[in-house]
Amino acid sequence: MQISCSPRISQELFSKHSNTPQPTSPALTRQCWISAGKREREREQGEASLLTRGLLREAVVEIDIIQSHGSLQRRQNQQQHGQLDHHRVSNFLKRPLEQYVRRLEVPVRVVRMEQRSGLIRARLKGASLSTGQVITFLDAHCECTTGWLEPLLARIKQDKRTVVCPIIDVISDDTFEYMAGSDMTYGGFNWKLNFRWYPVPQREMDRRKGDRTLPVRTPTMAGGLFSIDRDYFQEIGTYDAGMDIWGGENLEISFRIWQCGGTLEIVTCSHVGHVFRKATPYTFPGGTGQIINKNNRRLAEVWMDEFKNFFYIISPGVTKVDYGDITSRSALRQKLQCKPFSWFLENVYPDSQIPRHYYSLGEIRNVETNQCLDNMARKENEKVGIFNCHGMGGNQVFSYTANKEIRTDDLCLDVSKLNGPVMMLKCHHLKGNQLWDYDTVKLSLTHVNSNQCLDKASEEDSQVPSVKDCTHTRSQQWLLRNVTLPEVF
Numbered sequence: 001m002q003i004s005c006s007p008r009i010s011q012e013l014f015s016k017h018s019n020t021p022q023p024t025s026p027a028l029t030r031q032c033w034i035s036a037g038k039r040e041r042e043r044e045q046g047e048a049s050l051l052t053r054g055l056l057r058e059a060v061v062e063i064d065i066i067q068s069h070g071s072l073q074r075r076q077n078q079q080q081h082g083q084l085d086h087h088r089v090s091n092f093l094k095r096p097l098e099q100y101v102r103r104l105e106v107p108v109r110v111v112r113m114e115q116r117s118g119l120i121r122a123r124l125k126g127a128s129l130s131t132g133q134v135i136t137f138l139d140a141h142c143e144c145t146t147g148w149l150e151p152l153l154a155r156i157k158q159d160k161r162t163v164v165c166p167i168i169d170v171i172s173d174d175t176f177e178y179m180a181g182s183d184m185t186y187g188g189f190n191w192k193l194n195f196r197w198y199p200v201p202q203r204e205m206d207r208r209k210g211d212r213t214l215p216v217r218t219p220t221m222a223g224g225l226f227s228i229d230r231d232y233f234q235e236i237g238t239y240d241a242g243m244d245i246w247g248g249e250n251l252e253i254s255f256r257i258w259q260c261g262g263t264l265e266i267v268t269c270s271h272v273g274h275v276f277r278k279a280t281p282y283t284f285p286g287g288t289g290q291i292i293n294k295n296n297r298r299l300a301e302v303w304m305d306e307f308k309n310f311f312y313i314i315s316p317g318v319t320k321v322d323y324g325d326i327t328s329r330s331a332l333r334q335k336l337q338c339k340p341f342s343w344f345l346e347n348v349y350p351d352s353q354i355p356r357h358y359y360s361l362g363e364i365r366n367v368e369t370n371q372c373l374d375n376m377a378r379k380e381n382e383k384v385g386i387f388n389c390h391g392m393g394g395n396q397v398f399s400y401t402a403n404k405e406i407r408t409d410d411l412c413l414d415v416s417k418l419n420g421p422v423m424m425l426k427c428h429h430l431k432g433n434q435l436w437d438y439d440t441v442k443l444s445l446t447h448v449n450s451n452q453c454l455d456k457a458s459e460e461d462s463q464v465p466s467v468k469d470c471t472h473t474r475s476q477q478w479l480l481r482n483v484t485l486p487e488v489f
């Protein structure tokens with residue numbers, strides 16, 4: 001199991017698609033070596049420098065890279081379901097895989113699970129069989145670029161409680177074209193507890209004094225690619241083995257790292273390619289939603305304190321999902337004396353989609369018509385809707401935050417013209433067109449920039465609210481109500 005991803009795989013791909021660029025951005029690589037103090041670069045881009053080689057000798061006795069093959073799981077799953085391409089897939093993963101890895105320059109050991117176990121338990125098994133000081137997890141559909149590893153190891157050597165991710169470059173699942181990933185996005189999550197990329201905020205640029213070769217502190221990791229000191233991995237409780245297949249484990253380990261005294265970084269000098277798929281090629285036993293909801297409930301219950309309500313309220317029905325026994329994970333949090341989730345929001349992720357302070361979390365109801373603001377499952381850059389109140393949360397959940405935004409998940413109500421329309425845009429945390437003043441006596445919601453008031457639906461379009469000059473009539477009065485959680489828990 002010791003080895004690096006083979007650059008040879010890249011070369012094979014590139015020879016098939018000769019117009020695709022080299023994997024590493026030469027400019028960035030050079031900049032990174034130089035700022036690491038390297039002056040006498042041995043060769044052109046990519047060759048490990050004397051500095052990093054010295055560091056490798058010192059820091060790494062042995063490196064374990066664990067790749068989890070989702071496709072192994074697919075084979076078993078398809079056997080169960082008797083699908084047509086089962087033979088092709090299973091054969092490819094038997095002898096041909098063994099033969100292929102034997103051709104690689106470094107020893108590679110293939111370990112198979114006895115039954116379909118999911119990513120989390122497969123990784124735990126891989127970790128238990130590994131012997132190196134640093135464990136690197138990579139999805140099976142990854143390719144490393146020259147010089148990807150040293151910048152990761154350097155951070156762990158400085159502080160073993162630093163967990164590091166490379167920049168994830170994009171490999172097209174249609175053409176295998178290789179595109180550099182951005183160093184200007186970092187990991188976050190929305191109310192539904194989906195991992196999402198968001199722009200690196202100004203405060204993090206300022207902390208690094210504008211030096212983009214320095215690692216970015218990221219609130220969460222995407223999950224497929226990271227390196228961690230093996231003792232530290234044990235110390236903070238590896239993974240939650242009560243989670244199935246995959247989903248949520250990346251947020252769980254991210255919250256745990258930060259709340260329990262570690263640091264999570266994206267090391268911008270390290271690039272690894274990853275094939276982003278459009279759809280999951282295998283099924284989840286019992287349905288994708290069931291598994292992911294169970295895993296998300298486990299992480300919400302153990303790590304998120306009262307902020308779990310954002311997840312529960314926007315995902316009606318999730319509270320009926322059984323999440324099993326979490327006593328050992330709660331005991332772990334206790335033992336490690338981890339900080340509360342509010343600390344994480346305050347100190348690590350102040351631009352979080354979940355507001356640290358808020359006035360209300362629930363429906364916003366018009367006094368005259370008794371209708372409620374409703375995102376109608378519309379997306380970013382569309383108009384917010386208005387509809388009969390159903391009291392079930394979901395699309396009618398809005399939070400009026402201490403920053404005076406009206407938010408639904410990671411979208412904020414935004415008005416950029418007199419008389420509307422009221423759009424849903426990504427929250428930018430800069431007030432501006434997303435600043436609303438709620439008057440708790442008059443019950444009005446004033447859009448501060450335009451000095452106009454949120455009003456009921458207009459005659460032209462009965463499905464969207466309007467903004468008009470403030471008249472303080474009943475159609476401009478709104479009740480901000482906290483939704484209560486369902487009884488079944």
Ligand SMILES: [Mn+2]
Pocket residue numbers: 139141224274275
């Ligand atoms: Mn992946």
